[in-house]
Amino acid sequence: MVNTILTIALAIIILSIAITIFRFVIGWTTIDRVIAFDIMTISSIAMIGIIAYLSNRIIYLDIALVYGLLSFLAVIIIAKYLEKSL
Amino acid sequence: MKNIFITFLILMVVWILLNNSVQINILIPGLITAFIVSLLVCRQCEIFTDYKLTPKAFAYTIIFLFVFFIELIKSNLDVIKRVLSPSLPINPGIVEVKTTLKSKFARMMLANTITLTPGTLTVEVKDESFFIHWIDVQTDDIEKAGNEIVKKFEKYLEVIYG
Amino acid sequence: MNYLIISILLGIIILIMAGIAIYHKESLVAIIATGVVGLFASVLYLLLAAPDVAMTEAAIGSGLSTIIFFYVLNKIRSDKTKDGSLKTKDGRQKTEV
Amino acid sequence: MEYVSLTIGFLVILAGLWAIMTKKNIIRIIIGFVLFDTGIHIVMVALAYVKGKAAPILDSTVSIDDAVNSIVDPIPQALVLTAIVIGLGVTALMLAYAVKLHKEKGNLDIKSFKELKW
Amino acid sequence: MRNSFILILIVAFGIMLYGLFDAFSGNEQLSELAKYYAQKENIEKVQAANLVTAVVVTYRGLDTLGEVTILFLTAAIIGFFLHNKEEKRFLRENSEIFITAAKLLIPIIILLGVYIFINGHLTPGGGFQGGAVIASAVILMILAFPEREFNSKFFTYLESASGTIFVLLAALGAIIGSGFLDNAIVPMGTFGKLVSAGVIPIIYSFVGLKVGSELSNILGNFKAVQSDN
Amino acid sequence: MELVGAIFTLIGALVLLVASIGLIRMPDVYNRLQVGTKASTLGTIFSLFGLVLVNPGWAGKLILLIFFVMMTNPVSSHVLARAAYFIKIPLTRRTVVDKLKVSDSALKVKAD
Numbered sequence: 001m002v003n004t005i006l007t008i009a010l011a012i013i014i015l016s017i018a019i020t021i022f023r024f025v026i027g028w029t030t031i032d033r034v035i036a037f038d039i040m041t042i043s044s045i046a047m048i049g050i051i052a053y054l055s056n057r058i059i060y061l062d063i064a065l066v067y068g069l070l071s072f073l074a075v076i077i078i079a080k081y082l083e084k085s086l
Numbered sequence: 087m088k089n090i091f092i093t094f095l096i097l098m099v100v101w102i103l104l105n106n107s108v109q110i111n112i113l114i115p116g117l118i119t120a121f122i123v124s125l126l127v128c129r130q131c132e133i134f135t136d137y138k139l140t141p142k143a144f145a146y147t148i149i150f151l152f153v154f155f156i157e158l159i160k161s162n163l164d165v166i167k168r169v170l171s172p173s174l175p176i177n178p179g180i181v182e183v184k185t186t187l188k189s190k191f192a193r194m195m196l197a198n199t200i201t202l203t204p205g206t207l208t209v210e211v212k213d214e215s216f217f218i219h220w221i222d223v224q225t226d227d228i229e230k231a232g233n234e235i236v237k238k239f240e241k242y243l244e245v246i247y248g
Numbered sequence: 249m250n251y252l253i254i255s256i257l258l259g260i261i262i263l264i265m266a267g268i269a270i271y272h273k274e275s276l277v278a279i280i281a282t283g284v285v286g287l288f289a290s291v292l293y294l295l296l297a298a299p300d301v302a303m304t305e306a307a308i309g310s311g312l313s314t315i316i317f318f319y320v321l322n323k324i325r326s327d328k329t330k331d332g333s334l335k336t337k338d339g340r341q342k343t344e345v
Numbered sequence: 346m347e348y349v350s351l352t353i354g355f356l357v358i359l360a361g362l363w364a365i366m367t368k369k370n371i372i373r374i375i376i377g378f379v380l381f382d383t384g385i386h387i388v389m390v391a392l393a394y395v396k397g398k399a400a401p402i403l404d405s406t407v408s409i410d411d412a413v414n415s416i417v418d419p420i421p422q423a424l425v426l427t428a429i430v431i432g433l434g435v436t437a438l439m440l441a442y443a444v445k446l447h448k449e450k451g452n453l454d455i456k457s458f459k460e461l462k463w
Numbered sequence: 464m465r466n467s468f469i470l471i472l473i474v475a476f477g478i479m480l481y482g483l484f485d486a487f488s489g490n491e492q493l494s495e496l497a498k499y500y501a502q503k504e505n506i507e508k509v510q511a512a513n514l515v516t517a518v519v520v521t522y523r524g525l526d527t528l529g530e531v532t533i534l535f536l537t538a539a540i541i542g543f544f545l546h547n548k549e550e551k552r553f554l555r556e557n558s559e560i561f562i563t564a565a566k567l568l569i570p571i572i573i574l575l576g577v578y579i580f581i582n583g584h585l586t587p588g589g590g591f592q593g594g595a596v597i598a599s600a601v602i603l604m605i606l607a608f609p610e611r612e613f614n615s616k617f618f619t620y621l622e623s624a625s626g627t628i629f630v631l632l633a634a635l636g637a638i639i640g641s642g643f644l645d646n647a648i649v650p651m652g653t654f655g656k657l658v659s660a661g662v663i664p665i666i667y668s669f670v671g672l673k674v675g676s677e678l679s680n681i682l683g684n685f686k687a688v689q690s691d692n
Numbered sequence: 693m694e695l696v697g698a699i700f701t702l703i704g705a706l707v708l709l710v711a712s713i714g715l716i717r718m719p720d721v722y723n724r725l726q727v728g729t730k731a732s733t734l735g736t737i738f739s740l741f742g743l744v745l746v747n748p749g750w751a752g753k754l755i756l757l758i759f760f761v762m763m764t765n766p767v768s769s770h771v772l773a774r775a776a777y778f779i780k781i782p783l784t785r786r787t788v789v790d791k792l793k794v795s796d797s798a799l800k801v802k803a804d
Binding site: 100102103104105106158159161162165166168169170174176178194197198201202205206207208209210219221 | 707710713714717718719720722723725726727729730731733734737749750751752753755756762763766767769770773774777
């Protein structure tokens with residue numbers, strides 16, 4: 001039962017990532033694309049958490065931590081690049 | 087000195103949470119690492135000086151977290167309502183509010199809280215003015231907007247950080 | 249556990265992103281798309297039971313190399329605006345190199 | 346699942362090769378190289394997968410006694426791990442050359458570098 | 464015209480890859496070498512719970528040494544190519560919020576990096592990933608405080624020191640133990656705990672420091688070359 | 693208890709879906725940034741909190757992850773909004789007031 005619900009949640013997250021990709025493709029400005037990138041990485045963190053539960057390995061959560069760190073850094077560096085103050 | 091101690095304490099808590107256990111053979115490398123790291127970065131850890139180590143501050147931290155979570159959930163109901171309604175009821179604008187907080191850390195917490203609560207997003211911080219993008223502008227007066235957005239968190243942060 | 253459908257969806261995402269990385273006309277978007285390819289490849293490694301590789305790909309292949317790309321792009325752009333061959337109009341960024 | 350991953354890997358390799366061969370901008374060529382690299386890594390990890398087995402890290406879910414029958418192949422994973430780091434080094438080196446070339450000629454079009462053309 | 468030739472080439476390459484794909488029929492069990500590595504007595508001899516780490520550090524330890532050398536050469540060549548004296552540039556001030564957040568996050572990120580490479584024999588991760596995380600802490604520092612000078616000399620010394628210790632530890636294995644990179648030169652500890660697997664966590668820590676300082680040097684060089692416009 | 697946690701996770705996933713829909717529907721960059729940041733942060737927090745309820749043994753790392761997301765995501769969106777305002781991405785036509793433009797000296801470039 002729990003596994004079924006979590007699998008459905010995983011599918012919904014993938015769907016939301018697909019919708020975000022639509023914004024990434026048509027995005028009007030660069031900032032829009034960066035927002036889409038941010039949401040994709042944040043959603044991937046939730047996705048990795050659910051995959052970790054379904055595989056029953058706590059060690060997968062380390063990867064989610066690294067993900068969170070690097071998405072933060074990438075967004076900051078893109079913003080500073082756009083401000084021309086890198 | 088107090089800075090190094092607070093940094094060390096925070097790093098120890100992070101280490102225990104990372105390892106997810108409190109055995110002695112995990113704690114000892116953690117102690118060494120946290121000590122070295124807190125000595126290495128102590129040049130820039132003056133942000134923790136403002137935290138008051140009193141029971142009252144601790145109690146207010148918990149109340150603040152509670153209020154914050156309620157606002158977070160309210161904000162998302164708000165966002166969901168706005169996104170899913172067909173007419174897209176938005177009325178955006180950038181307003182200015184004033185804060186009296188001095189401590190850097192408290193100001194960061196305030197900005198983060200503003201960003202995560204209903205319909206507001208911090209765009210620029212300059213001295214004591216916060217410029218906030220508000221998705222549903224009700225007033226453009228500095229005082230009234232301040233009452234609407236900032237006051238409910240400011241009173242807790244003032245007690246916690248002084 | 250059957251991850252088949254999830255891996256197919258991830259594969260479609262990766263291929264779309266690779267297409268954007270090759271064919272989009274702004275270099276900045278191409279670089280972000282390359283980073284996203286690395287990111288979802290890392291989730292795919294996780295499904296293929298290789299957490300070590302997933303962590304390496306997330307930290308190095310998708311994180312640090314994107315950062316280095318941005319430094320280089322910044323360097324190239326700043327030269328270009330200096331000799332005035334590619335002026336920025338108000339607001340819209342021209343980042344094509 | 347390993348078939349799907351293998352297909353994705355091969356397609357990404359072809360996309361990267363296409364970018365390397367057709368693009369004129371040096372930055373795009375380097376992007377093609379990165380894609381090629383990622384594709385090869387996906388292929389190698391997919392070849393290491395064993396049906397229905399867990400990651401090669403022993404803890405409470407994978408016991409030491411039954412390790413042979415319950416883990417996937419660790420050797421290609423170790424090779425890919427080193428290959429990714431080397432890939433970063435190669436990419437950084439190529440980008441450094443790109444900066445140098447840009448300083449020489451003022452642009453990055455591959456057609457304007459004719460000195461080594463025979 | 465030229466593109467069509469390339470297309471034909473790509474299609475030929477694709478057909479070749481399809482041949483590989485066709486011949487592949489999923490693995491049902493491990494290969495012979497992997498079976499040898501996964502046997503109980505061999506795992507107990509090396510004592511690393513993470514078999515990938517066991518392969519990287521002990522069985523294929525020389526590869527790791529060569530790889531670290533390649534990274535060192537890359538850093539040296541990039542430093543040689545891009546060396547510029549850093550000038551003062553006028554940058555826009557950072558947001559105060561971002562600076563405060565960076566001050567809070569930098570120690571936590573460094574601690575995360577140390578956790579990753581100390582636990583390399585128990586959890587996924589190890590020297591290379593931990594080094595990358597430490598390098599990203601350094602880049603966060605560069606981004607948040609652009610007016611501070613990047614101290615590349617410190618990283619050079621750290622890198623040489625940890626590289627030397629790595630080689631010395633490996634050679635010590637050849638002198639005391641049974642061969643180059645033998646991990647039984649210090650007490651082994653109990654399997655699955657943090658203090659176990661002999662010399663593996665120590666070697667991986669130094670690999671992590673070395674990789675971290677090398678990557679930081681590369682990034683610092685790329686930052687320094689910005690300023691000559 | 694486990695069922696409650698699973699339902700929490702499902703709600704989190706739905707909130708993430710709302711975030712992506714909002715990204716499509718909103719009219720300008722700042723509104724998209726608002727919706728994106730809030731909904732994605734809360735969606736992730738809900739999902740991870742649901743996993744805490746499902747499997748209390750993992751609480752340590754998951755709480756650290758929640759803390760990390762809560763600290764970094766608002767900061768990155770603030771920096772992004774600042775950059776967007778600085779490079780003069782226009783606000784939508786439905787904007788009623790822009791106080792920042794009045795005191796625009798805050799955003800003058802010092803040199804360059």
